[in-house]
Amino acid sequence: MLEQAEVDLGRRAFRLTLAGTLVSALGQGLTLPYLFVYLHDVLGAPLPVAGVVLAVASVVGLGATTLGGPLGDRAGLGRLAWIGLLVQAAGTAVLAAAPGAGVASAGVALNFIGNALVWPALNGLVAVQIPAEGRSRAYALRFGMLNAGIGVGGLLSGWIVSVREPASFHLVYGVDAATTAVFAVLILAGLRGSPGYRSAPRRAVAERGGYAVVLRDRAFVGYLAVALAFGVFGYAQLNGPWASFVTGAGGSTTQVVGFAFAANTAAIVVLQLGVERWTRPWRRSRMLVATAVIWGIAWVISAVAALPVLHGPVAAVAFVVSLAVFGLGETFYSPIGGGMPNALAPEHLRARYNALAASTWPLGGFIGPPLAGVLLGGSMPLSWVAVIAVGMAVTAVVAAVLGARLPSAVERPAV
Incomplete structure (x- = not known):
């Protein structure tokens, strides 16, 4: 009975994760095609500088991914996802309010760090929320939901964003930050106590290990x-x-x-x-x-x-x-x-x-x-x-x- 209750709790947590994925994907779809354009055409960064900003942010994000592994194993995948979403939302909010390319660069770095923590954490959560026989469908469903949200957001952005109106970029990045924050709240409020939110009880030293x-x-x-x-x-x-x-x-x-x-x-x-x-x-x-x-x-x-x-x-x-x-x-x-x-x-x-x-x-x-x-x-x-x-x-x-x-x-x- 207790085992079935845990399975039901995991499925409810997965449905909540799906809802958060759709909401945040709508915001991401608004901004996904435009980061390079925003840095160059709106904030005035030369094209080579914009390229360097993205390259450096990728390096920082890769480092965050590496550090996120041990953190997730110690603190729990749900906590790692929540932290990553908060960092990602903060970075996107900095981008929304950035007066120039320098501040925007910090926002890009924070965004990449947050995303580097969130993606592997959410993948791991599916495996502890859903029994083995249902995981293939669960991963497919989350990927389809992600693309549906991004697609709708992308269509909406075509009606909103214009290089001639810099405020339109601030608007869509602000909405993106808000939808990411909503996902973070859903994780914090809805997944606490669900499978994978916290780490499993500490195991014997012989069972633990690093990369x-x-x-x-x-x-x-x-x-x-x-x-x-x-x-x-x-x-x-x-x-x-x-x-x-x-x-x-x-x-x-x-x-x-x-x-x-x-x-x-x-x-x-x-x-x-x-x-x-x-x-x-x-x-x-x-x-x-x-x-x-x-x-x-x-x-x-x-x-x-x-x-x-x-x-x-x-x-x-x-x-x-x-x-x-x-x-x-x-x-x-x-x-x-x-x-x-x-x-x-x-x-x-x-x-x-x-x-x-x-x-x-x-x-x-x-x-x-x-x-x-x-x-x-x-x-x-x-x-x-x-x-x-x-x-x-x-x-x-x-x-x-x-x-x-x-x-x-x-x-x-x-x-």
Whole structure:
């Protein structure tokens, strides 16, 4: 009876976490496309300076992720999420009120620190709120909810934000800060006493350990390699280089880029739960292979769209389709991106496992864009697509090999 009561408490906490995710995602969607524009066009930071601000903030965020692992294991994942949301809200509020680029830089750093604490903490919370057989759907549902909120926020921002009206930027960043603070209040008020909010009772010293123990887990290190490859050849190329390719070598417009990202979000929201239900019995390594193959196909479609013979409306449609296909790949990855680290993690090291998994995102962001810059800036921009498509093919092979190293209970999840 007590066990069932704890399960019910965890499910209620998860529903509250979903509600907070949707509210905060609406605010993030208002501001997500505009940070670089805000720093440069509104606050007057030269483009190189704006780039340095984001790079430094990424480094600081990576450090925060590393520190957040031990903090989450000691204090509890719910507490870590609450602290991270408060820091993130404070950083966004500083951005909203910033009179210039100097103050805004501090806000960006705080925002990145908070986000670096929140993301792995929320991933870990799902694993303690939901029984094993329901986690795949839970991760997929949270990812779909996140994208739905960001998509709606992005549509609203198109009606609100204008470079000619700096106050519009202060408004959307203020709303973003407020929605993040609301999520923090929901965590503090609604999750106290729920599974994962506080750390488990202290275990024997022999059962505890730091990152050295985590990195001795060969299956997890193999997963980190695949996740980093997804960052380098996937997400890091999506966030910036792809748009540059479309408007440069692809000869298309920023409007096409906007439609393509809308198609990406729509594909995730519409397909996520159906894909999760269909693939629930699949091996986890097969899900990783499918993600890599689908993303490779998306990049090939972009390459075909950029061919001179297709310039015009047909090319524009192909570019939009390519990001919709990328979104389909994301629906395969989302249950695994959150589920794999938690399936491998022992309870007392759960936050550290999630922190290392989350660190592949900024690391991919460091490696991927400079690689893209060299290829896109050369005499053969199409070589960029060739490299990242081949990178996805190699990632698929590595993911297949990883399947042989995963424990059977992890490779074949409970359904």
